[in-house]
Amino acid sequence: MSATLNAEAIDRYRFPAADCSRIPYGMYRDPDIYALEQERIFRGPIWNFLALEDEIPNPGDFRLVEVGDTPVIVDRARDGSLHAMVNRCSHRGSIVQRATHGNAKTHVCCYHQWSFDLTGNLVGVPFQKGVKGVGGLPADFDKSCHALRKLRVESLNGAIFGTFSDDTPPLREYLGPVFTHQVERLFNRKLRILGYQRQRIFGNWKLYTDNLRDPNHGGLLHMFQITFGIARLNATGGAKLDADGKHNLSWAAQGGRAGNAEDPGKDYGDTGRGDMNIKLRDPSLLRYHKEFPDDLTLAVTSLFANAALQQIGNTLAVRQIRTRSADEFEIVSTFFGYEDDDEAMQRHRLRKANLAGPAGLVSMEDGEAVELVHRAIVRDGQDHSVVEFGGRGPVRDQENLISDVPMRGFWMYYCKLMGIPTGETAS
Amino acid sequence: MSTITPELYVRVQSFFEEYGRLLDEDRLETWVELFTEDARYEIVSRENHEQGLPLSLMLCDSRDMLHDRIYSLREANIYNIHTDCHVIGTARILHENGVLSAVAPYSLFQSTQEGETRLFSVGRYHLTFAETGGRLSISRLRVVTDTGAILTLLATPI
The missing domain is CATH 2.102.10.10 (Rieske [2Fe-2S] iron-sulphur domain)
Structure with a gap:
């Protein structure tokens, strides 16, 4: 009976565009939607x-x-x-x-x-x-x-996944080749567990999965790296998706293209941000010891629906999203290194952990951003978020960071599992 | 074990009072000066502490790193606008082999601009002092927080 009641909640909101470039606010606040998600997403055909x-x-x-x-x-x-x-x-x-x-x-x-x-x-x-x-x-x-x-x-390589549904395809198939590779890349040998971090955020869990699939906010909200002149939004980076668009890899690489080379702050318009180049007193925090065969210095892999694998330099972790209600979730992060790390490498990872997590110099803002949105969308459930960075229409890999296309990929798959009809045409 | 003179007792309790007050008054740059140059400051959850897991929530292993963190808070980071109120309990003081250390319980309340208050964190300070020029400084401070599930985010130091 409750399933029927909940199912009717999806009729309350309209996704006007099939490409999910508009997301109704009510999807983040409605407790019936939340209850339906438990059944159709977390207990649905996903790992x-x-x-x-x-x-x-x-x-x-x-x-x-x-x-x-x-x-x-x-x-x-x-x-x-x-x-x-x-x-x-x-x-x-x-x-x-x-x-x-x-x-x-x-x-x-x-x-x-x-x-x-x-x-x-x-x-x-x-x-x-x-x-x-x-x-x-x-x-x-x-x-x-x-x-x-x-x-x-x-x-898969020591990362354990579980599913409630008999319809979930085998794990490798569910991940697809790009994301199977990401799991294998990070879990490439025996780990040493360094510890846990937990964070309670008073907002809807999908505001966080959106955040994970929005490379565009990285260089605008998280100003630590910009302020200290070590990374910019106009640096080499991008996003990769699987065939469904449900998983996302946000990546950035060492070296490569700069934006406005003459004046790197110019792309930031009149925001007064992005034009700083202040030195840290202790810059060792920012050192990266290359440890993967590729050049990625940042690789955040978001797996539909509850996980993110994190490489921020040499800070490695897996984050698990645990939902509490429509209005609260917890992020439980397991930080790790490898069993063969020497003492210096372990110390480096532990210091670099300052960048990530609830107190992370490049991540603390996410908790605030999620709560700011959650508070403001309490009413007007039919109004929409605008998701157009990187263009409209079908989702595909992005060759730069000025994009929130992966967010649309998440929502298109989410709507499919939830049984939510989206607009007729991709505008 | 050296005796804890009434004078020393008062100095240590007063030190904690100053520590909490500087944070509550948002005088973070002055707070940093309570530490020695090679001090280690870390906030670790009880969960990791009890399992012997080395990961912290915040780790600065020099005063320069503390300066950087405070500078980043001032210039770069965006976090919930709040006021802190530290309530620090009476410290248990140890004075052994010339090393002065103390353990004190704390409660940290956070209030919003609108005056809504929540209990943000409780735990204990494990502090080792250095004494230079007749002044107490922190050479090592390990904040073990019972509130390992951080509410929203952790920006300003505990």
């Missing part, structure tokens, strides 16, 4: 990033994650196989595993001590047969019918 194998290297290791807002246990069974299951007891709906991470033989619910093995099967029910034939469960109670709800799991 959600769950965790890294190097976070759960040993049999019995587990971590708690969330898919959308559904609590999920990811663990490694005795035989080394990976499993993911909804962290909700099949008895009374309680959280089963309460520790955020650890090692367990079974997951035991504290409420009535039902226990589940590492694959999610119900293995123990205290007093199932009562005491001396009195009480307990009916004789025909079948434990095998009461497993935790399981997700299908695939791992």
